Amino acid sequence: MPTLGEIETLTKAWADAQDSLVATVQGLEDAKERLARQYLPALKRQVAIAAAKKSELRAAIEDSRALFTRPKTLVIHGVKVGYEKGKDEVIIEDEDLTVALIEKHFPEQKDLYIKTKKTVKKRAVKDLSELELKSIAVTVMEPGDVVVIKSMDSQIKKYVDRLLKERDEDLGAEEAA
Numbered sequence: 001m002p003t004l005g006e007i008e009t010l011t012k013a014w015a016d017a018q019d020s021l022v023a024t025v026q027g028l029e030d031a032k033e034r035l036a037r038q039y040l041p042a043l044k045r046q047v048a049i050a051a052a053k054k055s056e057l058r059a060a061i062e063d064s065r066a067l068f069t070r071p072k073t074l075v076i077h078g079v080k081v082g083y084e085k086g087k088d089e090v091i092i093e094d095e096d097l098t099v100a101l102i103e104k105h106f107p108e109q110k111d112l113y114i115k116t117k118k119t120v121k122k123r124a125v126k127d128l129s130e131l132e133l134k135s136i137a138v139t140v141m142e143p144g145d146v147v148v149i150k151s152m153d154s155q156i157k158k159y160v161d162r163l164l165k166e167r168d169e170d171l172g173a174e175e176a177a
Contacts, residue, residue: 014149057081 002010061068061081068074073082092098102113125133126140133140 061083065083068082071082073080073084075081099114103110106113120138125136125138128136128138
């Protein structure tokens with residue numbers, strides 16, 4: 001069994017590794033921020049140019065409807081242009097109002113038009129007796145001691161912890177495959 005001194009040494013090593021990782025992540029974030037500032041003006045110009053070109057193309061296609069009867073679409077320079085059947089779109093401005101009106105005008109069919117999601121209120125059921133819990137197929141796990149290793153400071157460390165967790169999950173998935 002490791003001594004408290006050995007655990008202290010291991011904790012220090014982990015904390016140092018975390019600090020190094022945090023510094024690298026901060027460097028990455030700083031570099032991303034610098035790159036974003038550097039490229040943002042050009043990106044904005046290019047987005048405006050692309051939007052204008054798309055608008056010109058749309059106008060040309062609308063003015064040339066006769067060119068797109070058979071076939072209704074063409075692929076030109078890797079871009080599909082022309083006409084296709086539009087998709088239906090249901091627009092509901094005020095969902096609560098629509099639900100209330102469906103309940104008023106179609107009470108027998110409301111289950112057909114209104115989605116209801118049922119979930120168990122876990123806080124409420126945990127107060128049931130053991131017999132009652134068993135009758136509804138619920139088990140309440142009492143909290144036990146678990147190993148805790150987490151950073152005690154900054155958003156960056158939270159980000160690092162998330163990266164490490166994702167890495168661990170990826171490694172676990174690879175081992176399972």
